[in-house]
Amino acid sequence: MIGDNLILLDKVDSTNNYIKKHWNELPSETVVWALEQTEGYGRKNSRWYSPLGGLWFSVLFKPRKRPLIPYYYLRMYSLVIYNVLKKKYKLNPVIKWPNDILINSKKVCGILGESVYNGGSPGCVIVGVGINVNNELPEEVSNSSIALKDLVGKEIALRKLLNELNHVAYHSYYLKYFKPKAISAITKLWLNHLNVKIGDRVQVSTENDGTLYGKVNDIQSDYLEIIDDNGEIKKLNSGELIVL
Numbered sequence: 001m002i003g004d005n006l007i008l009l010d011k012v013d014s015t016n017n018y019i020k021k022h023w024n025e026l027p028s029e030t031v032v033w034a035l036e037q038t039e040g041y042g043r044k045n046s047r048w049y050s051p052l053g054g055l056w057f058s059v060l061f062k063p064r065k066r067p068l069i070p071y072y073y074l075r076m077y078s079l080v081i082y083n084v085l086k087k088k089y090k091l092n093p094v095i096k097w098p099n100d101i102l103i104n105s106k107k108v109c110g111i112l113g114e115s116v117y118n119g120g121s122p123g124c125v126i127v128g129v130g131i132n133v134n135n136e137l138p139e140e141v142s143n144s145s146i147a148l149k150d151l152v153g154k155e156i157a158l159r160k161l162l163n164e165l166n167h168v169a170y171h172s173y174y175l176k177y178f179k180p181k182a183i184s185a186i187t188k189l190w191l192n193h194l195n196v197k198i199g200d201r202v203q204v205s206t207e208n209d210g211t212l213y214g215k216v217n218d219i220q221s222d223y224l225e226i227i228d229d230n231g232e233i234k235k236l237n238s239g240e241l242i243v244l
């Protein structure tokens with residue numbers, strides 16, 4: 001089961017980096033959990049602030065028989081976190097494309113997928129999960145992020161939350177859907193839970209193209225395809241998205 005092999009570290013640069021260094025000698029479904037990360041990072045190499053009190057962990061997948069495509073594992077974890085926060089903690093999360101979890105429009109969780117190549121083929125997938133739980137948030141993100149303790153009004157036991165997440169991941173998703181014929185259902189579930197749907201009218205603030213308005217034509221984990229108001233097709237892989 002996911003987390004049967006659990007490595008708990010007081011402090012590490014990054015749990016994703018730890019797995020990148022040791023993936024060859026660790027069994028599949030190993031969980032590396034750090035109480036503190038000194039160089040936690042997110043998508044596009046952004047800094048991920050990871051002090052004591054948050055839940056920072058990474059999971060190694062190198063299955064022999066199951067599909068090894070990073071975005072399926074990312075989608076599984078966003079669905080897992082969505083469901084656990086909703087059902088067990090009675091919160092009202094949304095999955096913001098591609099895999100952020102927001103509550104009251106503020107980010108509580110980020111997920112980062114990476115793979116390591118072995119020759120020409122992927123050797124493993126690493127899913128890194130960062131959840132603001134009991135930690136304080138630095139000034140610069142306090143407008144856009146929130147910690148679970150401030151939503152539920154009390155501190156949450158980190159080990160219990162970690163176990164709940166990995167239990168649900170394993171029993172409700174990994175065993176059920178990670179088979180060649182069933183895996184596409186993960187994408188359907190993710191699309192059903194996303195805050196944006198094909199056909200939605202959206203506003204996206206991009207770094208290079210300014211603010212775009214248009215209709216969503218396709219949704220992939222690494223880009224959104226939009227037909228803008230001039231009829232042009234734009235593929236966007238980043239940007240602040242608002243559904244109008």
Ligand code: BTN
Nearest residue numbers: 014040041042043110111128130
């Ligand atoms: C993002 O929203 O950009 C993804 C953030 C992912 C952060 C987690 S914390 C555990 C793991 N170790 C890291 O260095 N990053 C991920």
